[in-house]
Amino acid sequence: MEKQISITKIKIRHSQILLFLNCPKKPETLQGELRFQNAWLNFCHPVAFYPVGKSLVCPINTDKLENYDGDWKLTIQDSNDTYTPVFTSRIRLSLLLGRHFVRNEETLFFPMGGASHSFLLRCRRWQKQDHLTFRIKELTAFGIAKLFGRSLKEKHMWLVYEKFCITAQENGFYFFEYCMKNKKDNVFFILDKKSPQWDYMQQYRKNIIPALSFRHILYLLCADLLISPDGRHHAYAWKPMPNPVTRTLNKQKLYFLQHGVLALKNVDSLFSVDSSSSVDYFTASSEFEKNIIVNRMGYNPDKVPVTGLARWDGLHDTSDPEHPVILLMPTWRSWLEGQNDEIFRQSDYYQHYTALLNSQELQNYLKEHELKLLFYIHPKLQEFIGTFHSEDSQIELYSFDSVPLNQLIMHCSMMITDYSSACWDAYYQGKPILFYQFDLDQYNKTNGSYIDMETELWGDRCTEQEDLVHLIKDYAENGFQEKQKYAEMRKEYFAYIDHNNCQRTYEYIKSQGY
Template sequence: MEQKDNVTVDLGHQNQKKFYKELETQIRTAKKEKLFLKNTVIQDNNITIEIEGDELSGFDKLELLLSQKNGDILWTETIDFNQVVSGTITVDLNKFVKTFFKSQYSKWSVDILGLKKKESFLFSMKKESKDKEVDLRNKSESLIGYFGDGEFEKVCWCMYGYYNRYNTLLFDVNYKFKSYTQFVQGEVRKVTISGGRIKINAELEDCGMKPIGMIGRRRLTKAVDLNGIKFNCKVKQKDTVTYITGELDLSEFEFTSDYIDIFLLVEKDGFVYDLFLNTKNKRINKKFQKLFRPIHYKIDEENILFPYTTVSSNLAFDCRKIAPYDKFAFRLKERIARVIFRILKKKMEQKNIMLVYEKYCEAAQENGFYFFQYCMENGMEKYMKKEIYFVIDYNSSQYENVKQYGNRVLNYLSIKHMVYLQGAKLLVSSETKSHSYVRRSNATSIRRRLDNTPSVFLQHGVIAFKQLPFMIKSNRNSRTNLFITSSFIEKGIILDKFEYDENEVAVTGLARWDLIEDKSDTCREILLMPTWRRDLEEVSDEEFQESEYFLQYMHLLNSERLYTILEQNNLHLNFYIHPQLRRFIGKFSSTHPNIHLIPFGEEPLNELIMRCSLMITDYSSAIWDVYYQGKPALFYQFDFNEYNYSQGSYFDLETELFGDVSYKQEDLLARIEEMITREFKEKEEYAKLREEYLPYIDHNNRKRTCDAILKAGL
């Protein structure tokens, strides 16, 4: 272990940090190759891989790598060349399982790194097939095995292998019961909510498992019901089908804003497992979207609960605050918009509509706005042969930013917006498609049309300091047709980690950078902008105020030493919290007049970034905007270990940052004083990285983005 400013850093596999650093460098520069497999078997606590051809011959060294899908290497083993000659490579799972228990990761890719003189080659495992383009999404071949030794055996672990849509071999390691859910599911026949009770009718074909009950499990607030929400159940067997009826008295239900997944409880070999309940039945989904009397339950005057179908076509309930779009008037307006679109469909398709929007369709200050502005003011509608519109709530304070563009601005959730959304040929945004319409509605029918609408993802910033596994291409909620990036390093991350193809990722630079300019000469400001934490999004006010995140920043904002620094140097500090945590800004406080707590939307973030002489963050991608301007950056990472474990970074946070890092408040304050002494001049060692990190600083990012869209045929 290495001690660093009171932060413990795990050195990894067999405590060999140098080994892993060299390995990461070799992988980053490796030539990508494919290794086709004849057969793969999990048996007797071993993975056995039979390889085809002589691709692994002639290497000085071969390393088998087991890594999490985000790229973190957690286990390696040197391959015996005798195995290569025989064409069969065997790996002992008992060694691996101990690493797994330590790391707690469950999804793994298996690769082989070949070293030959000064060159390195990274082989991904592919399924042997005469037709290399065969699509396995609907008929994936799975390999399954169980293993364990000593103390681990009692918890029944399972590893199953599968070939993804690209014919690449991947592994999932998890509790034994989770393996069953990959192959067996119950089916929902009916869902009703009446008299304060939920009633679910389901069935299960004979599969060697005995249904014994039904249970709901909260996703975000699991601590409320550690053992799940139990339904009263009746089970009836008829021929080869078991019929299950589950009922829940909602008067006994404890409300939390959350999603609740519903499972069948089944028994097999003395163990109890969870099975998802499938809702692929179209009749069920139509009932969820009824115009009159949709299935829902008002918990009280402010909260509602209703069933819905997940992305994986399973039954779940959404429990949240009541919104305007829960009312009959909204559902009726949506039906009217559908009728209008059907009448005007042919005319709408001729318009070649492109819709641009930002977060929740409330903002006009990000890459979406600057891209739209460029299109309107530089004749891009004619150049791209599209009608281009911006979607925003007219009640938003930022509507004024786009008001001048008249009928090219659509009022969010107006009938016109609904009609044009159905007719759109392309969505362009720094957000996912879900932000273009209501996100958590119990009766919307338009939202599902978005799945088939092509999109361009402009991004908020640079993907570097925060791992985003949900952005992987296979995730239907976040996938896009064109992924905009700022550098070839970032493009490599998208290709390697998110599984996009070369022609689906463009290096253009961010749209907003075309207008960014350093305004710090007339201001003396420091911007403090921490990013969000996944585990704080759904907590109560009390829980947030007990978190290390809140306590650390409150301590900093009320530091006497910070007060002195600001006063003596006539400086102001702006504290801007991430939008994901914006509801907590009122919990922070500071008594010093030179410290300003700025709520989301009160001041444009880009203005704060342009005015500041120095920016301080933990892991926020907004720091790249400051780096783009050649201004200094400082990183304050008091929770380095926890963040690396729970969130992770694609960049090495110890060696690849472009600013000094502090792990303790006193060190941060000392570095602020150093920057003041340097008159906020960036250190040369960080300036030298700019050419590699940001290849385009020429104010042509938006033009390149338009060209990339046309090149992609969108």
């Protein structure tokens, strides 16, 4: 039987985190373990207990834990029951207002609340917003918002942002630019000053908010609506220590612009109406997709407008038949995010793509036919771009912030992916798609999809490098023409193919009273 134990106090002592538990059991009857929450990394450590007054103390020695980004969960058992440690309301307040952490050089460990206020120990790298000065800025902005936020709220602000607030090139950017060109002055864009798009966005400087600035925090607390292709947590510091700003952010209304059409990746656990990252409005591109959002994810049909994606307004085919370009863009793997180079190099993901980039057969064909292959790695795996290499002059590697992705998609003649929703942009333009799915079984276990990958894809599919290279040759020799059977599927997946997606999105938001 599963029960709860209250955590009544937390102390930091050098590299140890001491949890004081309200537990009547004797320490010798209990067994505890700290387990890393990653299906592919089986790290687990036993924990001990000793009595102090009426409490049991559970010391967690962070020096003994592996320094991988992620969360550790504590479970406690005796002969009859399993216990989940949970924070009392007083401890939750202490975590929000204080700073409880252990720093081992550039690695940070800190306690935070999980589901139902259960204890989690988060590990990640030290960030600039972990300094005390930033916590003071947070609390000051939070206090001002509570005392004087009414006047700011009268502006009825919409805040737009993209992944980690470091890009302005996705659905958020296109919607924001539409608003600026149509004089919608209550719309603001959050952007890091280090973003490659920062200089371009200065033409709208009055409506650009520097990420993690005092103004950013204050406006975030007082906005009417968040608008983004990403979840709420991307609107602020990524994986922060507990703080009152993030707590308020979790309650803000969010219009979800999406990344791409739902089909290749099951996101029920992330964005379903009952999930921790649920949204208030969920844009769709067709009735096909709306049915997934309503029937599979539980949203009210009235909250799922069929508008099309904002960034499609900016799509124009710029491919050159005389100089064809093939875009290779695999998506990320949840089991590889935040891992070190050694683990990444051992993965099927690395082994397959590095073998493809260095295929002599492929290199010879590219050179002979003057074809370019552009390899673009997903932003969540950008730290590993340096592990890939190719000596061939016909193959170019791009990190996600070096060139706007939509430019590459517009310029390419064909796209190769595995499960990336970015392929919808190429499909929208009538370009052929190849699906290279060598790890489908593992992907289905970890992510899953809304379609049958073997029968319902809108492009040719393969699982072997040899077959992929042959398909590349076939399409190249046919002038990169899309097959008719895939062209006919387009009307099911897109309700509109025009340049009015932003307008439909804006009109829907206004119809909701914002």
